[in-house]
Amino acid sequence: MGEKLRLLPLRRLAGWGPGLQQLASGALGALMAAGSVFGGLHPFGLALLMGAGTARLWAAGAGVLAGYLIFLPLADGLRYLAAAAVVLAGRAMFPKQFWPAAAGGCGTLLAVQLMLAVSGLAGPPQSVAAVGDAALAAAWGWGLFRAGARARRGGPLGAESLLLCCAGLCGLQQLPAMGLQPGVVVLAAGGLALAFRGRLRDCAIFCLCGAGALAAADPDLCFAGLAVAVGCLAAAYFTPGERLGCATLFLAGGLLGVLAAPQSSLAVGFLGSAALGEAAFFALPARLLAALPGQTDPAAAQRPRVAGAVSQLESVASALTGIADTVNQVYETLPRRGESYNWVVDYVAEELCRTCGSRERCWVQDYSTTMDGFYRLKPILEQQGRAALEQLPGQFCRCIHPTELCSCSSRGYALYRGRRESRVKAGAMRAALTEQYSAMAQALSQMAGQLGQSIAPDVGKTEQLGRLFASIGLEPLECQAGFDAAGRLRAGVTVSRTPFSQQELSEITEEAQRILHRPLTLPRVDHCRAVTTITFSEQPLYFPRYGLAARPAKAGACGDAVEQFCDCFGNAHLLLCDGMGVGRPAAIDGTLAATLAARLLKAGFGAQSAARLVNVALALKSDEESAATMDLVTVDLYTGRASLFKAGACPTLLLRGGKAQALEGSSLPVGILEQVVGQQDSVALNEGDWVVLVSDGALTDGSGWLCQQLELCAASGSTPQQTAELLADMALKRAEGRRRPDDISVAVLRLERAVD
Known part of the structure; x- marks a missing residue:
C-alpha cells in the first residue's frame, strides 16, 4: 500500500495523456541527435530509432530528424538524415525485429561515406569515423532494443x-x-x-x-x-x-x-x-x-521489513487471548446442573416415587421427615457408594418399596458422583487449555516485540558476507548483516539446505570475522524444509563457566534435572528442576519440566511463559498429581544482567565481590495449581561473580554453610566443577543418618570475561 501511494504522483503524471509522452519522446530524440562523442560522432539518434518502442517510434523519429537539421552542419545532417529515413522504413516493415533496420541504417551511413571517399570529398580519417559511428549506433541501439523488450529485474x-x-x-x-x-x-x-x-x-x-x-x-x-x-x-x-x-x-x-x-x-x-x-x-x-x-523510504531501508510478521504475531497472540477469555466467560455463564446432593433426592422422587401410591403422604404430608431421611442416608452413600436395606434410616420405615429405594438411591448417587467427577475433569481441562492459550499468547507477544526491534543494515557488510558464501559454492537466497538497537552485530544467511560440520562452521566463522570486523561466536544453524539459515552473533562480553554435581537418593534415578546452555540471543541459562519426592516418578517429573523449559527458552520464550507451559504439561501428564520446582537464572552475556525466576525452588546462592548471600523467595512448584505462582528478580553481575543453584537435599543444615564454603572455594581458585563436586559431597555427609534421604544437586555458574 505504501509503495502504491509513493508511486501515485508519477501515475498522475503518466495519466496526463499520450500527447505529453509523445512530446517528451520527440524532445529526447532531438537531444540524442545532437549528442556528440569522440570529437564528432553522432550515433545516438540512429540508436534511438533502432531501439525505441513502437508506441514512441514516430515521435522520436521526428525529434531525431529535427535534431540532425538543427544541431549538425548541413552536410553531416543530410548524411544522418538519409540513414535515419532508412532505419524508420526498416522499423515500419519489421517492427519486432532489430537487425533489418540496423543493417539498413548502418549500411546507408557507410554507403554515403564510401561515395564521398570515392569522389574525393572525404579522406581515410572520415571513413574510419563513419565505421565507428555505425558500430556505436548498432551497439547502443541493440542495448535499447533488448532493454525495452523486457523489464529490468x-x-x-x-x-x-x-x-x-x-x-x-x-x-x-x-x-x-x-x-x-x-x-x-x-x-x-x-x-x-x-x-x-x-x-x-x-x-x-x-x-x-x-x-x-x-x-x-x-x-x-x-x-x-x-x-x-x-x-x-x-x-x-x-x-x-x-x-x-x-x-x-x-x-x-x-x-x-x-x-x-x-x-x-x-x-x-x-x-x-x-x-x-x-x-x-x-x-x-x-x-x-x-x-x-x-525506491523505498530511506528510513525503512534502515530496518528489516518485518512489520508484516510482527503484525501477524500480534494478531495471533490477540486471537489466542480472546479464545481463552471467551471460553472462561462462557463457562461462567452456563447453568450448573446436578452440582448438589439434592439432585439425588430429585432423581429418586422422579424415578421411584412418581408412580407410588404413598407419594402424597411422603412428599406432601411428611415432606420434612422424608428429606431428613435422605440427608441421613447421604453419609452412607458417600462412604460406601451404595446403601443396604438394613442401613436405611428410620424415616423410611413407612416406605412400601424399601428394596427399590436402596437400589434407586445408590444408582442416583453413582450418577451424581460421575457427573461431579466429569465436571471436575472438564474444569481442569478447560483451565489447562485456557492457560496454555494465554501462555502462548504471552510468548508470541514477546517474540513480536523482539522481532520488531529495529536493526540498521550495513549494505557493505551484507554484500561481502553474501560474496563469501557464493565463493564457497553456496549462493545466498537471503543475506543481511546489521546492528540492533544496542549496537550488537547480527547477521543471517539463508542458503539451500546444506549440512555443516563443526570444522566447516569454525572456518566460516573465521572468514566472517575478517569481513564483519567483529569477534563472532559459532553460528546457529537451523534447517527448515529445503533451506538452511546460518545466524551469526557478535561475541558477548562475558562467558559462562559451568559446573554440575548430583548425588541421587536412590541408585539409577535422580529426581533433580539440570540444564546448562547458551541460546542464540546472547543469554546463558542455568536451570534446575526438582521433582517432588525421590525415585523414578520424581525423575520423570523433573526431567519433563527441565527438558520442556530448556527447549522453550532456546526458542526465545520468557521465563514466565515457559513456566506456564510446563505447568500445563505437568497437569495433563497423568491422572496422578505431578509437580516440580523450577529454579532458573538467565544472564545477559553482553551486559551481565541476570534474571532469577523461582517456582517453589530453594534459595539461590550469589557471590559478588567475594561475599556470598542467599536469595530467597516465596513461591509454589509448577504443576500444583492451575496458574503458576512464581517470583522474578534481577541482579547485576560482573566478571568473577558466581551463581549456585541447589536442590532441597543440599539444605539439610540451612544455607549458611553453603555461603561460607562458596566463599572459600572462590578465594582458593577452585573451578566451578570442583566447587560443585565439593558442595555436593559435603551436603551428602551432612545428610547422613536422615530418616528420608533426598536427591542432592548443585549447579554452578561463574561469569568470566570473553572479550578484552
Missing part, C-alpha cells in the same frame, strides 16, 4: 533508462549554456536524488556511467564527472535521507574536482553547474522524490 534503474540518460547527457553538452555545463547540472541533480534515497549501488552506476558519457562528449570534463561521482557516492554512503547532509558532502566532492580542473574557466563553469544541480535537487518536492520508481 530488481533494482530501481532500468538498463534502458541508463542508456537514454547517458546519451541525453552527451546531447546536453551541445546546447549553448553561457559557460555552464548542462550535463553536469543534470548528473548532479540525478545523483543527489539517488543518494538521498540511499541507493548506493544505483547511485554509483548512474554517476560513473554519466561521468564516462561526459568524458566521451568532452574530454576536458573528465574531472567534472569524477567530482560529481565522488560527491554523490559520499552522500549516498554517509547521509542517505538527509538533504542538507547530501548537499554538504556533494559540495566537498565538488571542491576536490575544482583542484583537478585543467583550466580556470572550466573550474568556474563546473562550480556554477554544480550549484545549479544542488538547487535543482533542493527544488524537487519531497513527494516526487518518494515516488521515484522502485
Whole structure:
C-alpha cells in the first residue's frame, strides 16, 4: 500500500495523456541527435530509432530528424538524415525485429561515406569515423532494443533508462549554456536524488556511467564527472535521507574536482553547474522524490521489513487471548446442573416415587421427615457408594418399596458422583487449555516485540558476507548483516539446505570475522524444509563457566534435572528442576519440566511463559498429581544482567565481590495449581561473580554453610566443577543418618570475561 501511494504522483503524471509522452519522446530524440562523442560522432539518434518502442517510434523519429537539421552542419545532417529515413522504413516493415533496420541504417551511413571517399570529398580519417559511428549506433541501439523488450529485474534503474540518460547527457553538452555545463547540472541533480534515497549501488552506476558519457562528449570534463561521482557516492554512503547532509558532502566532492580542473574557466563553469544541480535537487518536492520508481523510504531501508510478521504475531497472540477469555466467560455463564446432593433426592422422587401410591403422604404430608431421611442416608452413600436395606434410616420405615429405594438411591448417587467427577475433569481441562492459550499468547507477544526491534543494515557488510558464501559454492537466497538497537552485530544467511560440520562452521566463522570486523561466536544453524539459515552473533562480553554435581537418593534415578546452555540471543541459562519426592516418578517429573523449559527458552520464550507451559504439561501428564520446582537464572552475556525466576525452588546462592548471600523467595512448584505462582528478580553481575543453584537435599543444615564454603572455594581458585563436586559431597555427609534421604544437586555458574 505504501509503495502504491509513493508511486501515485508519477501515475498522475503518466495519466496526463499520450500527447505529453509523445512530446517528451520527440524532445529526447532531438537531444540524442545532437549528442556528440569522440570529437564528432553522432550515433545516438540512429540508436534511438533502432531501439525505441513502437508506441514512441514516430515521435522520436521526428525529434531525431529535427535534431540532425538543427544541431549538425548541413552536410553531416543530410548524411544522418538519409540513414535515419532508412532505419524508420526498416522499423515500419519489421517492427519486432532489430537487425533489418540496423543493417539498413548502418549500411546507408557507410554507403554515403564510401561515395564521398570515392569522389574525393572525404579522406581515410572520415571513413574510419563513419565505421565507428555505425558500430556505436548498432551497439547502443541493440542495448535499447533488448532493454525495452523486457523489464529490468530488481533494482530501481532500468538498463534502458541508463542508456537514454547517458546519451541525453552527451546531447546536453551541445546546447549553448553561457559557460555552464548542462550535463553536469543534470548528473548532479540525478545523483543527489539517488543518494538521498540511499541507493548506493544505483547511485554509483548512474554517476560513473554519466561521468564516462561526459568524458566521451568532452574530454576536458573528465574531472567534472569524477567530482560529481565522488560527491554523490559520499552522500549516498554517509547521509542517505538527509538533504542538507547530501548537499554538504556533494559540495566537498565538488571542491576536490575544482583542484583537478585543467583550466580556470572550466573550474568556474563546473562550480556554477554544480550549484545549479544542488538547487535543482533542493527544488524537487519531497513527494516526487518518494515516488521515484522502485525506491523505498530511506528510513525503512534502515530496518528489516518485518512489520508484516510482527503484525501477524500480534494478531495471533490477540486471537489466542480472546479464545481463552471467551471460553472462561462462557463457562461462567452456563447453568450448573446436578452440582448438589439434592439432585439425588430429585432423581429418586422422579424415578421411584412418581408412580407410588404413598407419594402424597411422603412428599406432601411428611415432606420434612422424608428429606431428613435422605440427608441421613447421604453419609452412607458417600462412604460406601451404595446403601443396604438394613442401613436405611428410620424415616423410611413407612416406605412400601424399601428394596427399590436402596437400589434407586445408590444408582442416583453413582450418577451424581460421575457427573461431579466429569465436571471436575472438564474444569481442569478447560483451565489447562485456557492457560496454555494465554501462555502462548504471552510468548508470541514477546517474540513480536523482539522481532520488531529495529536493526540498521550495513549494505557493505551484507554484500561481502553474501560474496563469501557464493565463493564457497553456496549462493545466498537471503543475506543481511546489521546492528540492533544496542549496537550488537547480527547477521543471517539463508542458503539451500546444506549440512555443516563443526570444522566447516569454525572456518566460516573465521572468514566472517575478517569481513564483519567483529569477534563472532559459532553460528546457529537451523534447517527448515529445503533451506538452511546460518545466524551469526557478535561475541558477548562475558562467558559462562559451568559446573554440575548430583548425588541421587536412590541408585539409577535422580529426581533433580539440570540444564546448562547458551541460546542464540546472547543469554546463558542455568536451570534446575526438582521433582517432588525421590525415585523414578520424581525423575520423570523433573526431567519433563527441565527438558520442556530448556527447549522453550532456546526458542526465545520468557521465563514466565515457559513456566506456564510446563505447568500445563505437568497437569495433563497423568491422572496422578505431578509437580516440580523450577529454579532458573538467565544472564545477559553482553551486559551481565541476570534474571532469577523461582517456582517453589530453594534459595539461590550469589557471590559478588567475594561475599556470598542467599536469595530467597516465596513461591509454589509448577504443576500444583492451575496458574503458576512464581517470583522474578534481577541482579547485576560482573566478571568473577558466581551463581549456585541447589536442590532441597543440599539444605539439610540451612544455607549458611553453603555461603561460607562458596566463599572459600572462590578465594582458593577452585573451578566451578570442583566447587560443585565439593558442595555436593559435603551436603551428602551432612545428610547422613536422615530418616528420608533426598536427591542432592548443585549447579554452578561463574561469569568470566570473553572479550578484552
